[in-house]
Amino acid sequence: MMFLCFIIDYLISNSACLQHEKELLMYLKRTIKTIAFTALMAFTAHTATAQDLLARQAPVDKKMKTLDTLVLRSILHKEQAMSPSAQLYTEWSSKYAHRATTLPDSLRIDLRDFCMPTDRTVVTSNFGRRWGRMHKGIDVKVYIGDTIRSAFDGKVRIVKYEARGYGNYVVIRHHNGLETIYGHMSKHLVRENEEVKAGDPIGLGGNTGRSTGSHLHFETRLCGVALNPALMFDFRNQDVTGDSYLFRRNSYQGESAQANRLRGVPGGEDNAQTSTAKKKSGRSANVKYHKVKKGETLSSIARKRGTTVNKLCKMNRIGKKKTLRPGQILRYS
16 A cells, blocks of 8 residues: 555656646545555454453353363262272371271272383382281382382372381372382372372382382282282383282282282282182193283284184183273183
């Protein structure tokens, strides 16, 4: 627009136009300016209107976001209220690290959506009797400052320091029914009553409390009773032993028995129960398992293990069209 006005001014001042031609050019210039001004005002009004609409919409968006958050929290609270931990535990206290209560007759502990507490793989001390007393966890070699993570989703029950025991330690109650304890850390990274997700940093590796070198003391407890973490966690392979672990009270023979033989095989079956079956049948039960790898199918596993798809489905109580997940445990013998 401004360029056109410039050209018109040039023609008026530098041409030998007649008077009526100059008047015509002047009229054209005024018309162009009027159109340009009108367009500018319309654009400004439109922008202001759009800004007004955005301004009016902002509180609505904020309210909807708040509503969505409340609905999500409500759903999470309902799910947690139906979780195994809500059924197993009646008390929430930070006064004690663990206190044995009544064990359930049976409980299938969901091990999916897990995170290894540390990416270190060297176990320096196993679960069992040690130096004349029970060692109720597993010691994993970590270095001071290594990140220690929550094994499952849950809520932090205790964050404390115990000079003659755990040192700096954290206790987390998980939705799957377990409580895990992380001891001898150099620093806490969470607070009591804080919700955590599997893999969230909860502390740093250390050598605090009753410890002779930097390591992570890791315990898994059910209703305050120590279970061998090796039943569920394979630190060497940085994996869990299966999708779930089946605990049965009638075959639970105390902490010493767990130390003498590793109760629980991949998939949650119980070696104590298998041993009983052997005695009753009078023959050796040769139970074998296969861990599913990416891309494997029932057919490929059957060929690899020298069995049939029908037998795999029968032993694992699954259908032929079952979609297999990497890491899933299947019995094949």
